[in-house]
Structures are given as C-alpha cells and as structure tokens.
Amino acid sequence: TTGNCIYIPYWDWERDSEWEHVSDVMHPATFGTWGGNGCVTSGIVNSHAPFRRSPGVNNGPPGCVTRTFLEGFSFTGEAQLLAMISNYNQFADTTGNARLNHQTSPAPTGSTNSFRVECENGPHMLVHGIIAGHMGSNWSPVDPLFYLHHSNVDRIWSMWQDYWDYDTVDANEYSA
DSSP: OOSSOOOOOOOOGGGGTTOGGGOGGGSTTTTOOBOTTSBBOSHHHHHSHHHHTOOOOTTOOTTSOBOOOOTTOOOOOHHHHHHHHHHOOOSSOOSSTTTTOBTTBOOOTTSSSOHHHHHIIIIIHHHHHHHOGGGGSTTGGGSTHHHHHHHHHHHHHHHHHHHTTGGGSOGGGOOO
C-alpha cells in the first residue's frame, strides 16, 4: 500500500520436513520447546505474559502454551510444495469434491483441482496437526508459531500467484 517493501517474518517449515523436532524455531532460545506435560517451558512463549495467560486445551493446564507433537508425520517438504504450486493452476475447486467440506472433514488431498483447497487441506493443516496442542485447536493464535506459520502460508500463496502470473491480475478480476 505504500509502494515500499514490507518484510514479515515467516517459518519456512517445508525446510524442516522430517526434522520438525530439531527445527531452530523449536529451540529453547527462540520459540521454545515443550515439556513433559506439553507446556512450552522456554523461549519467547515462556517469557511474555500474554502467552502465559493462555487457556487450557485438550484437558491441558491453563496458563501455558501447549505443543504435543504428533509423531510419525512430517510437514510438506520443498519438492512436494513446488509440485503443488506448479500442478494446480486455478484457485477454486470446480470438481465439486470440496463442496461442503470443512476443517474437521476436509476433501481428500489430490481430489480437487484447486490450489487453495489442496494447500489448505495439505501443508497448512499438517503444521497445525503435527504441532498439536494449541496449534491443533481453535486456540491456535495463542501460540506465536501460528503467526510464523501463516506468514509462510501467505508466502506460498504469493509464490503460486507469481508462478501462474496471477500477481498481475487486477483484484477486481478475481472470481472463484
């Protein structure tokens, strides 16, 4: 809006695929690890009051941000993400496979022709589900990782727009 570049920090979790538990983002000096009861015990989360006043989720204790980390799954990797960007050239689903689906009942991955649906139900939801705790609930904005994660989702959206030259389309021309 200003004609100047704006920089927003993001977590490029696709680079951490298969190494999620040792990501620099999860370091005790940055956004914190998690303790035995799921409470984050270090980093920015532990040192700022707004995060310490979080509600409890999934029978967890109130007053701490929780992460429980779902084992056996990985974030979408770089190669998978690039394939998704290059294989889905339209924003909305026209197959009808995503109709009436929602977060708890998503369209199966690869069943639509929509970049938005595939990104939402794949890479986006995987990060929420794998980190779990607050990130896997409606209270996900309590965890500061939520903002780094969604900044990356916005970056991926921008990459998709750029790849298909949709970044040159006037906003008044958008339609689903």
